[in-house]
Amino acid sequence: xxxxxxxxxxxxxxxxxxxxxxxxxxxxxxxxxxxxxxxxxxxxxxxxxxxxxxxxxxxxxxxxxxxxxxxxxxxxxxxxxxxxxxxxxxxxxxxxxxxxxxxxxxxxxxxxxxxxxxxxxxxxxxxxxxxxxxxxxxxxxxxxxxxxxxxxxxxxxxxxxxxxxxxxxxxxxxxxxxxxxxxxxxxxxxxxxxxxxxxxxxxxxxxxxxxxxxxxxxxxxxxxxxxxxxxx
Numbered sequence: 001x002x003x004x005x006x007x008x009x010x011x012x013x014x015x016x017x018x019x020x021x022x023x024x025x026x027x028x029x030x031x032x033x034x035x036x037x038x039x040x041x042x043x044x045x046x047x048x049x050x051x052x053x054x055x056x057x058x059x060x061x062x063x064x065x066x067x068x069x070x071x072x073x074x075x076x077x078x079x080x081x082x083x084x085x086x087x088x089x090x091x092x093x094x095x096x097x098x099x100x101x102x103x104x105x106x107x108x109x110x111x112x113x114x115x116x117x118x119x120x121x122x123x124x125x126x127x128x129x130x131x132x133x134x135x136x137x138x139x140x141x142x143x144x145x146x147x148x149x150x151x152x153x154x155x156x157x158x159x160x161x162x163x164x165x166x167x168x169x170x171x172x173x174x175x176x177x178x179x180x181x182x183x184x185x186x187x188x189x190x191x192x193x194x195x196x197x198x199x200x201x202x203x204x205x206x207x208x209x210x211x212x213x214x215x216x217x218x219x220x221x222x223x224x225x226x227x228x229x230x231x232x
Contacts, residue, residue, distance in 0.1 A: 011116065145185060145186070
């Protein structure tokens, strides 16, 4: 799906949150897919300072917040230079754990008149109903979901989402009405990468042959000795 001409005015900003521990090819390709699909929107990458997880399973990143912000700045440098993408440190000053709904309220307040969407992969979409205040999120924000390999497919995910959000109506071309207020779920099909941060943390040498990391991020990890490569 390429909604660039039909939907280009629907969102001014798109939130892309995560631990980014470290940022990898999967993150980069998800961002590129979104930027291509919505050419008038700006994507804001938000590393979690103390990230919350779905169903109350909070996350504990291995690298520090500052290190993950620096790695995102290195890994997404080209898109930052284009001024289509920015890195936000807003969660550093927010109450922990960092729930998406709280972060988005703060981002909206910092950009009056903005209209936000939420960018995620199918790995996150399949657990989206377990996010805190997920019903309120779909009443206020569009969702952009990018297919990722090795995760559940859309025909499996949508019925599970409907159990929480009610009927999900197809609007054609991979777009669905999500929630009672008419916000939309945009699905961008075509799996982007099987890169996974947990695998990267296990062995930087092993993933180098797969080109999962920007070379600058690889150098940063080695320089700062961020990960114990015995990690399972």
